[in-house]
Amino acid sequence: MPREDGRALxxxxxxxxxxxxxxxxxxPVLTAGMTNANFYAMVDIIxxxxxxxPFFLQxxxxxxxxxxxxxxxxxxxxxxxxxxxxxxxxxxxxRMMSFQPTRTNNEFRDQVRERDGRCVVTKxxxxxxxxxxxxxxxxxxxxxxxxxxxxxxxGWSQQITIPPSQxxxxxxxSVQNGLLLDSAIHRMFDSYSFSINPDDGDKxxxxxxxxxxxxxxxxxxxxxxxxxxxLDTLLRWHFRQAVLTNMKGAGEPNFEHDFPPGSDMMxxxxxxxxAAERMEFELFNRLANHMLAGVDTDEEDKxxxxxxxxxxxxx
Numbered sequence: 001m002p003r004e005d006g007r008a009l010x011x012x013x014x015x016x017x018x019x020x021x022x023x024x025x026x027x028p029v030l031t032a033g034m035t036n037a038n039f040y041a042m043v044d045i046i047x048x049x050x051x052x053x054p055f056f057l058q059x060x061x062x063x064x065x066x067x068x069x070x071x072x073x074x075x076x077x078x079x080x081x082x083x084x085x086x087x088x089x090x091x092x093x094x095r096m097m098s099f100q101p102t103r104t105n106n107e108f109r110d111q112v113r114e115r116d117g118r119c120v121v122t123k124x125x126x127x128x129x130x131x132x133x134x135x136x137x138x139x140x141x142x143x144x145x146x147x148x149x150x151x152x153x154x155g156w157s158q159q160i161t162i163p164p165s166q167x168x169x170x171x172x173x174s175v176q177n178g179l180l181l182d183s184a185i186h187r188m189f190d191s192y193s194f195s196i197n198p199d200d201g202d203k204x205x206x207x208x209x210x211x212x213x214x215x216x217x218x219x220x221x222x223x224x225x226x227x228x229x230x231l232d233t234l235l236r237w238h239f240r241q242a243v244l245t246n247m248k249g250a251g252e253p254n255f256e257h258d259f260p261p262g263s264d265m266m267x268x269x270x271x272x273x274x275a276a277e278r279m280e281f282e283l284f285n286r287l288a289n290h291m292l293a294g295v296d297t298d299e300e301d302k303x304x305x306x307x308x309x310x311x312x313x314x315x
Contacts, residue, residue: 007251010209012074015043015247017085018058025079025087026247031206033216034072036065038200045240046248047079048088055081092244092252095144095190105145107164108173112139115228116180120220121189121204122212124182138186140179141172142234148172159231175228185212191254195242198232205239207246 014027026046028034040057049055057065057077065077079085113134118125126137143151151157151172160171171177181189188194194206196219206215223229245252 006254007207007246013039013072014076015046016076016078018078018080019085024249025085026249026251028247029206029208030072030074031208031210031215033203034205035069035200036072037067037069038197038203038205039065039072039077040067041197041199042243042247043077043079045243046088048086049081049083050086051083053081053083055079055085087249088244090244092192092241092248093147093150094252095146095192095241105173107166108141108175108178109139111175111228112178112180113137115175115226116220116223118180118220119182119185120179120223121185121194121214121217122182123220136183138181138183140181140186140189142177142179142230142238143172144190145172154237156231156233159233162228176231177234179223179230185214188212189238192238192242192245195239196235197239198235202235205242207242 008027010029011027012030015025017023017025025043028039028042043055043057047055058080059065059073059078060076113129117129119137126134128134143156148170152170156177157170157172160174160176162174162176163171164173179189193208194204194210194214197203197205202219202224204214204217204219218224
């Protein structure tokens with residue numbers, strides 16, 4: 001069973017209101033590449049100040065922390081502001097891995113593979129790509145299909161300049177919403193173990209201890225120079241969710257993602273933490289995939305009708 005306090009384990013940076021040393025506002029696990037400027041940006045995500053106003057951070061010695069590129073140091077930090085400081089009420093969007101391939105997803109997969117050719121985080125090349133062997137490499141969505149409604153509400157669909165060929169349900173399967181990732185890195189990306197900060201040179205920020213030596217590095221430069229690259233707004237959304245998930249308060253629980261064949265996936269989800277949110281994600285994921293699969297079926301039916309002589313080319 002996942003631990004409720006799993007995200008807080010290993011933290012060596014802690015954030016408090018200067019007026020309240022007893023209430024933990026949150027904090028990160030300190031990893032390579034995390035700077036004071038990054039820290040300010042992340043603290044700004046997890047706190048609210050009422051009435052709204054500026055803030056600064058000071059360390060345990062009372063010294064003000066400048067917003068510069070110096071490495072963040074372990075310790076306790078205090079938010080100093082004129083207003084009341086509290087944890088934000090904003091909740092992170094829960095996420096879990098789920099693969100339900102459809103033909104529209106296949107187009108997404110193929111375009112991401114063709115554009116990237118390697119894991120854009122570890123920079124590991126696929127030596128077998130010329131043979132169309134992609135074992136260990138996944139085409140990952142930045143915004144998961146389960147959040148198709150959120151995709152439309154936020155207006156991301158209108159920002160896509162390279163839409164998929166089949167668009168009845170929007171543009172969420174655009175190559176601009178994808179990254180080619182090593183399979184293990186994909187799991188870490190989906191669980192918000194790390195994220196990409198588009199406002200700091202597309203730097204990779206790890207929120208758990210870094211076993212892949214990716215913390216502080218940046219996305220593949222070849223991808224960043226490609227006009228088909230992912231949109232900054234999408235990476236920024238993922239980064240925000242990762243900060244809320246890992247740094248706010250005690251952090252969100254770590255979810256189980258390993259369900260071998262024959263295991264009771266739904267039963268384990270229902271008995272685990274955040275059951276309602278996870279079930280909702282799984283429901284929305286299946287519904288969105290069903291809608292997209294319906295597009296595939298309709299297109300295939302039309303093709304079959306044409307081959308059978310039953311279709312019509314008239315408008």
